[in-house]
Amino acid sequence: MNHTLRLQIPETLYEPLIKVAAQMGRTPEELAIDWLAAAMQEYVDDPLEKFIGAFSSNIPDWVDQHDRYIGQSLKRSIFVKSAGGSFPQRALRQCTR
Numbered sequence: 813m814n815h816t817l818r819l820q821i822p823e824t825l826y827e828p829l830i831k832v833a834a835q836m837g838r839t840p841e842e843l844a845i846d847w848l849a850a851a852m853q854e855y856v857d858d859p860l861e862k863f864i865g866a867f868s869s870n871i872p873d874w875v876d877q878h879d880r881y882i883g884q885s886l887k888r889s890i891f892v893k894s895a896g897g898s899f900p901q902r903a904l905r906q907c908t909r
Contacts, residue, residue, distance in 0.1 A: 826840075829843060829844060
């Protein structure tokens, strides 16, 4: 079953939507539906959702900065050896970007 949803979106979203849709040979409506479906799928299938609120933390900005903290932890713990020595430092820096 399909439903109609009317949205008023700002020009700053509409113009890029029109351009990308044209580049892909699709209508803005089709593209918007695909983007909304992809966003909803990520929201619905969050593998970490069962852990939300399961742990206490003394880190006040964990919610906003968790990606940065995880990246820093990975950067400290990863040590990969290759034929030429350790994993290049620039590749490790990209883990936290």
